[in-house]
Amino acid sequence: MKVQIDKIDTNYVMQGEGETIVILPGWGCNTAVYKQITDSLSKHHKVICVDFPGAGDSSEPEEPWNVDDYVNFVITFLKKLHVKKASFIGHSNGGRVLLKLVSQKELPFEVEKLVFMGSAGIVSKKSMKQKFKIRMFKIAKVIFSIGVMKKLYPDFIENMRKKNGSADYNAASPVMRATLVKLVNEDLTHLLPGVKYSSLLIWGENDSATPLTQGKTFEKMIPDSGLVTVKNAGHYAFLEQPELVLRVLDSFYGVKGE
Structure with missing residues (x-):
């Protein structure tokens, strides 16, 4: 599916019915990367997964973006799809965007549960x-x-x-x-204590892009959060250990009526 968002030709998939879950992807990832998650959760929910600008089948922005630009893009995108209430999954850069999104004072939709998977947002000190x-x-x-x-x-x-x-x-x-460059240099650690939504944290124990130590920081600083460490997995734990990750997601989001 395609929709125009502020001159960006935006590709997305939407499948299933029920309460809405929005997947915000990692840097350079397209909707196909999250197909297993989309297929699994869409059995009991409406799932929306978007190609961020410059990735997959979505066109690039005309000028370089920062995190705020991504946040505004997500808000406009969900307004265009008439989403009034949603839970979110943010992987890597998608987690960075999600963290800043839910830190806004006002949003045109209601936020429910959050999942951060190998989330970016913490800038490590350089050697x-x-x-x-x-x-x-x-x-x-x-x-x-x-x-x-x-x-x-x-x-x-x-x-x-x-x-x-x-x-x-x-x-x-x-x-x-x-x-x-703009994204990786903006440290959002200070926003973690202000996250007021129930948050599930999924991290591969061998994640080298966003190390497990950062997942532990998320858990320590987000008031209502729990960390699931995925053994023998890296930055794409949901692809390396899909059965475990899908069970954890299903348990967290639950199935209405069961």
């Missing part, structure tokens, strides 16, 4: 080595972007990006690269 690499890149960017050096070494900056950037960063377009 001295990481800080040094960032500083060296910034210096090199200045030197090799002007005059003779740019003519002599036109690909130096791009090659340096490829060597030192993450896979997500290197695979992204210029607009989405700038968006990713």
Whole structure:
């Protein structure tokens, strides 16, 4: 399905009937990644899963976005679909967006339960080595972007990006690269104590993108929360251990009448 959201050609899936659950995806993920969750929960709920701008079959924004832009996008998207009440699942970047979404003073819909899966939102302190690499890149960017050096070494900056950037960063377009930089540099830890909704936290014990220590911080700081640690799983615990994750989700959201 497609809908226009502020000039963004937005792709989404919607299936099932009942109380609404909205899935907010991780960076670069499309609706197909969450098919098992969608298929399972849609047996007893209406499930909506969206491709964020610049991912899947949704078009890119014209300018780089920050977390607030994603929040406004979700609000407009759900208003367009006439959603009045919903629970949410936020994976990775989707969890980051969800955290800021439910921290808004007012929303045009009622929020029920929340699930954060390997959620982003906490900015880890950089090591001295990481800080040094960032500083060296910034210096090199200045030197090799002007005059003779740019003519002599036109690909130096791009090659340096490829060597030192993450896979997500290197695979992204210029607009989405700038968006990713904005997202990962905004620390939302201070918002955790203000989450007033019942929250389930699902984390792979071997998650290297958003380490389990961050899941424990979520549990410690969100008043009504519980952490499920998925053994032998990483950042995509719901794909690596689907039976366990689906049982946990079904138990948390429950089945009306059972």
